[in-house]
Amino acid sequence: MIAINNLTFEIGARALYDEANWHIKPGDKTGLIGANGTGKTTLLKLIVGDYAPTGGTISMAKDLKIGYLNQDLLSYQSEKSILHVAMEAFARQNQLHTEIEKLLKKLETDYSDEILHKLSDKQHEFDALDGYNIEFKAHEILAGLGFSEDDQKRPLSEFSGGWRMRVMLAKILLQAPDILLLDEPTNHLDLPSIKWLETYLQAFDGAIVIVSHDRWFLDRVVNRIVESRKGKLISYAGNYSFYVEEKGMREEIQRNEYKNQQQKIKQEERLIERFRAKASKAKFAQSRIKMLERMDRVDDVDDDNPSVNFSFKFSKQSGRHVIRLEDVSKSYPAIKILEHASAIIEKGDKIALIGANGRGKSTLLRIIAGTEQFGGECITGHNVTETFFAQHQLESLHLDNEVLQELQSFAPKHTETELRSILGSFLFTGDDVFKKIRVLSGGEKSRVALAKALTADANFLILDEPTNHLDIQSVNILIQALNQFEGTFIVVSHDRYLLDNVANKIWFIEDQKIKEYPGTYAEYEEWQAKRAVSAPKEAPAQQKKEEKPAPKPQAQHDDKSKQLKKLNLTLQQLEDKISQLEKEIKDAELELSKEEIYQDQAKLKTANERYQKAKTELQTSQADWEGLAEQIMELEGS
CATH class of the missing domain: 3.40.50.300 (P-loop containing nucleotide triphosphate hydrolases)
Incomplete structure (x- = not known):
């Protein structure tokens, strides 16, 4: 579908990509990830031709239809309704609709066979392109992205940048491209719209490349991760969670290879140092030096996940x-x-x-x-x-x-x-x-x-x-x-x-x-x-009728309040117990890490029993808390 071979792209003296390779196949749903500044958005612009590579090639079929959502679309302005803007996706259908309207107007005064044949051909093509359903499709996608019927009639210019981006996304989805390139599509969406987009993309037949920082979104949509790192594109067959696990395994292997090689290098250097001064061993020393120079060095693993190494302090504690x-x-x-x-x-x-x-x-x-x-x-x-x-x-x-x-x-x-x-x-x-x-x-x-x-x-x-x-x-x-x-x-x-x-x-x-x-x-x-x-599926009229339930008798209301108060008190006591158990577990872990404990069999046994007991109690208390919380939620909703 798209073949990226030996891609090099330079910005000034810096190579953003250095002989990078990636083949995008039909049906691939790929999350393109990497730290800010590693060239993810740049790569999408290279694919669509906005930028030209310094070296290498990006090849694709001439008739490949690409849908590209990027942050530059925020600047798009129009006084037309958002439904009209979304329907601009159907360029050929809109053109045919205009031509059909003109031919119907002509037909009022000209009944010639030529006009009738033209009209028939246009209507046949319009029908083949599903032209009679394009407005319904636009309504459906705009509704999924959070636009009400009234919103769809309003001009695009009345909406903020985030909402305009949704309209642009709707327009791209309506074009039904062979491949979707989406640069941070969830940035301007709320949770219901993100969930709708997940469902839509899961069912999308074409290929997808998504740049996103939303791990849950990537886990639910993609089947491949490509990481942009150090000028290369590294591929992982799976969703984001698989990538995290697989990368960890690869890094562990690399870390061990690095340690083993470093150990070998030190041994060789000691040998060289030992025999360098001896004339009889000079040739041997030189051959070892050449071997070290030819050695394909393994890099140590870079720490891509820096930890927060400071504590937050405030001068006074708040009240309850x-x-x-x-x-x-x-x-x-x-x-x-x-x-x-x-x-x-x-x-x-x-x-x-x-x-x-x-x-x-x-x-x-x-x-x-x-x-x-x-x-x-x-x-x-x-x-x-x-x-x-x-x-x-x-x-x-x-x-x-x-x-x-x-x-x-x-x-x-x-x-x-x-x-x-x-x-x-x-x-x-x-x-x-x-x-x-x-x-x-x-x-x-x-x-x-x-x-x-x-x-x-x-x-x-x-x-x-x-x-x-x-x-x-x-x-x-x-x-x-x-x-x-x-x-x-x-x-x-x-x-x-x-x-x-x-x-x-x-x-x-x-x-x-x-x-x-x-x-x-x-x-x-x-x-x-x-x-x-579990929500009852009532008819609309019944729902409307029951929007304002009849007030409950005061005695029943008082009983419910007392029950809730009692349950909430028990819940608070459980929360305090859970906090205490978590502290006990932390203390036990600290004790188990002490040298004097793990070197004394009896002390180690006692400390381990204390740790396991607290852990079991915590699990039981957490299960009790969940059951009680469910009970409270049901009672509050009744």
């Missing part, structure tokens, strides 16, 4: 209740977001706020941060110090500052060594810390802004889409950072891998209320799937 939302109402002229909603954020909560765009996630974050007008109360708890990260804060970075200066001016209590360590964790190493903010890419600016947010003397973090513009490596760093953070946070993100790895509670807005699921994102997804299956 961090935020209390009471009777909160918020609406805009066209939409009601919240109505008499209440919720509590407690110390230690790691909350993922999820849902479709337009449901009010960012609005709720601004209410919590105190930057949005609303009805009701948002009460900040004792000793709570907060910091708010949102994408618009990238604009508040001082462009003439160097990266290190930017952090020094924001966190003067930190030493330069501490700040360099923090920046190193966010991939700013060596002289990178002296780069001016103005020359940084969007992803680099995001990392600087995140580093600032995480160095603030804050025990409560509010994070709105922190993974935008971040590559997979940077997302992994953010996950490590949030897992080390001992305070409280609430995060909005469409990156499900991040949410599943950092959150212990899920918030979602439903019926203008803030609902809570007490568990991880993966557990929430499973619960939602069961909920969707």
Whole structure:
């Protein structure tokens, strides 16, 4: 389908690709990954011909139809409706429709056989191209990407950049290309739209190449990973999870080969040194030197996964209740977001706020941060110090500052060594810390802004889409950072891998209320799937009739409240027990690592029994917690 042979592409003196090879076959669904700056977007531009290679070839069939979604499409403007813009994908069908309309007009005055034959031919071709269904197809794809019937009639110019990108994606999908090249397609999508796109791409017959930092998305869509690294394209047959496992195995083999070779080199060097001075052994020494020079050296494994090696400190601990939302109402002229909603954020909560765009996630974050007008109360708890990260804060970075200066001016209590360590964790190493903010890419600016947010003397973090513009490596760093953070946070993100790895509670807005699921994102997804299956499928009229259920008798309501209160108290006690058991396990692991323990058989046995007992108790307590949480959710929903 597409053959990339010995591709070389240079930018100035730097070779972005150096004799790289890759063959894209029909039906391949490939995730193109690599750190920012390794040339992923550049490679897509090389394939479509926007750039010319310095060396090597990119060959493909002349009639190959390529659909290419790139971030440059954000600048596309039109006063036409988004339905019309999406239907521009059907160029030939639109042309035939216009010609048929003209022929029908002529037919009102000219009944000649020539006009009738032309009309018949055009209608036959239009029918063969499924022209009568193109509007339905456009409606279907736009609806899947989150556009309502009314939205589809509005002009493209009324929509923000992210929504315009969705229209461009719809247009590309409607073209039914042989191969799709998608550069960060999930960047401007909410979770329901991402799930819809996953389903669509799974059923897509052609080949796909996706550049994405969304690990869950890649796992569900691709069957091959190609990593852009050190000027080469390295292929792995499997999804992203397989790639992580396979790469780990390859690196372990390489690491062992490197160690063995280094050991052999040292032995040879000792032999050479020993016999070099002896005339009788000079020839032998020279032959060993030549052998070393000819040796094909194995490189050591580079550490592509830097770890966060600093701890987040705040000067004071917050009280138990961090935020209390009471009777909160918020609406805009066209939409009601919240109505008499209440919720509590407690110390230690790691909350993922999820849902479709337009449901009010960012609005709720601004209410919590105190930057949005609303009805009701948002009460900040004792000793709570907060910091708010949102994408618009990238604009508040001082462009003439160097990266290190930017952090020094924001966190003067930190030493330069501490700040360099923090920046190193966010991939700013060596002289990178002296780069001016103005020359940084969007992803680099995001990392600087995140580093600032995480160095603030804050025990409560509010994070709105922190993974935008971040590559997979940077997302992994953010996950490590949030897992080390001992305070409280609430995060909005469409990156499900991040949410599943950092959150212990899920918030979602439903019926203008803030609902809570007490568990991880993966557990929430499973619960939602069961909920969707068990939901009664009523007729629309019946649903409408039952939208406002009759109020329950007060006695029944009081019994339910008492039961919920009792269950929540038991749940809290279980959570405390789980925390204590986790501490015991950590202490036991530390004890087992001590030399005096593992060298004494009796002590080792006692320590191991203590560890296994705590582990078994933890598993039992976690199972009890899950059962109790399900019971509470069912009772709250009844």
